Amino acid sequence: MMTGNKLAAGLLALGLALGATGAFAQAAAPQYMNGGIGEGEQDAIKAAAKDYNLHLLFAQNNGEYISDVKLEISDAKGATLLTLPSAGPMTNVKLPAAKYKVAATYKGQTKEQQVTVSEGKTSNLSWRWDGAGK
Secondary structure: OOOOHHHHHHHHHHHHHHHHHHHHHEEEOEEEEEEOOOOHHHHHHHHHHHHHOOOEEEEOOOOOEEOOEEEHHHOOOOEEEEEEEEOOOEEEEOOOOOOEEEEEOOOEEEEEEEEEEEOOOOOEEEEOOOOOOO
């Protein structure tokens, strides 16, 4: 038979274990690097690219890089993992291996792509806009 102290200690341990499980269930926002305006920033992002497994590039159809892209990355269940209100022209993200939906909005035009991030591999996505909203 458990005494009051042992029962309380057991319930406390159970509560801590459940609390820890809940804390680990909430994933932290993924690491990312964003920028690329100017040669210096582009060089820095390219140099660090090896540390990230998802590389994103935003441009207009004429090849001109763009920023001010609203970026949203969601997991397969639809939970938003990362939102950047002003991404681009280059964004590198570090994600666990899984399937994701990446939505990019520029001047009111949203484009979506599905991507599978695999262990030990790099995924590259790029978007081009035709000057939407001008």
